[in-house]
């Protein structure tokens with residue numbers, strides 16, 4: 181089975197480039213040039229150096245002893261939370277900004293939900309001296325206020341998305357409209373494995389460093405390069421794509437994706453795409469997306485702004501359909517509890533997004549001999565207020 | 575195969591006026607009233623927008639009309655039932671314009687069949703890529719004699735324009751500038767150079783300029799280079815508050831293209 185993108189930009193039935201003609205030239209240029217650019221030795225060297233010296237890679241693979249004891253299994257945490265700017269998002273923004281420079285673009289736009297991708301984009305724009313505009317849903321600007329201030333401090337202009345549910349989906353619409361209106365000087369740094377081909381593949385490649393490192397770190401620590409399970413949360417799916425990437429063809433490695441069930445899959449306040457969605461077209465590709473019978477996209481809900489998206493990218497849509505990955509819905513409550521548990525047992529406050537992946541530990545049974553790797557996609561600083569407001573006693 | 579679109583352009587080569595409105599806006603049941611007033615005012619062709627929750631190619635005015643229409647309960651199914659008998663009164667060509675997901679959920683095949691049964695002449699699906707259309711759906715459209723209308727922008731290469739021309743037989747939609755709908759930039763030099771370039775290519779299909787056409791001046795500029803123009807956001811604004819579609823529409827249309835025409 182092939183889990184990677186094919187010649188025409190599809191992952192099985194999913195993917196493609198469903199874009200208005202106004203975006204065609206930019207997306208087509210990317211499609212023609214991305215592989216040649218990102219595989220060039222000078223590009224690789226520049227990116228590798230920055231990932232090491234600026235981001236702090238490799239991120240540690242940490243054996244969480246007390247957490248392992250609690251769940252009676254062996255849990256390793258891939259510490260993307262320790263990256264510069266606090267999440268995996270910077271792996272992608274660094275790659276894309278180097279690409280944008282080689283395409284002679286001078287202005288960068290991005291969408292953001294939790295603000296982590298916005299911060300990571302604003303950061304690399306400051307680093308490279310490029311103009312940066314970030315679209316963010318008005319509701320998200322309120323619940324992630326500190327990240328808005330951070331982006332502004334980094335020199336970015338943050339524009340509120342006022343349409344629809346005023347969250348990530350609407351910020352993405354606004355960024356696409358900006359790109360339509362500024363086709364010549366602007367590159368759009370999409371923050372997840374969503375959007376028209378080649379974005380999902382390009383972002384997955386930039387994030388694939390996560391599983392590349394996991395393989396060699398695990399080998400060094402345990403003598404085996406493959407774990408029994410890899411677990412990650414899925415918003416659009418970039419951290420999960422990165423964590424799964426180099427294990428896709430090892431069919432004995434079980435891949436577990438945690439999606440946000442919000443208040444519960446059946447409550448109407450949920451972002452659990454696989455549980456609630458069906459194939460459709462949103463933001464430039466065919467994906468699984470939550471929608472009405474009439475094809476209107478349904479406003480999602482999750483306590484975690486980074487998972488508050490009605491679809492999953494084509495890469496994951498195909499993993500779901502083929503059964504290669506198992507998708508598990510995690511409620512707000514389960515995520516909060518898992519976040520508090522990690523904080524109290526390991527002294528690590530995870531991002532609410534990552535807490536969804538941790539919560540899988542409470543819903544599945546693992547053997548004492550199993551080796552699990554959980555991708556800790558980000559740190560919880562941005563979510564402190566939400567944690568304080570929703571305290572869970574462990 | 576000939577349909578009303580071909581007949582229109584055979585009989586009329588200049589100042590063809592097409593008007594867009596969103597189905598279900600301002601009220602759910604306004605569709606037929608608006609269609610009749612547009613025909614009454616002498617409009618040559620009509621585009622009915624199928625509302626979508628995430629209209630990425632549209633500016634604020636049409637975004638708002640889409641949202642209002644959905645809040646009013648408009649669906650594609652509902653639109654087809656409103657259009658069931660519209661051909662009893664409406665003789666001008668009618669085109670449906672909508673994002674691919676609503677059509678995909680409806681089923682592309684049933685969509686084409688319903689279009690043919692009700693008397694729709696063409697469709698504009700901004701986010702359905704040409705390659706996808708040609709490889710998967712063109713036979714369905716052809717069998718039902720529904721014209722798929724492609725868009726051309728200032729960034730579209732000559733080669734690609736010629737490719738669109740070769741697979742089309744209706745008209746080509748020339749997007750006035752690289753903008754979302756409702757932006758008014760039609761009269762700048764850049765647009766003129768771009769229109770001239772398209773004119774020089776000598777296309778076999780008629781062309782209609784759209785996006786940003788909002789008054790007599792912009793309509794006339796567009797008509798100099800193309801067979802006519804399409805008005806969207808400006809008309810949506812005009813009917814947003816009105817109670818009498820016929821008066822508002824005639825007044826709006828006559829200001830753009832005086833009656834004698």
Ligand SMILES: Cc1ncc(COP(=O)(O)O)c(C=O)c1O
Nearest residue numbers: 296415416417418419486533558
């Ligand atoms: C820490 C963290 N994890 C996960 C996500 C979800 O995105 P993705 O599914 O692309 O990894 C986000 C998005 O903002 C995030 O900030």
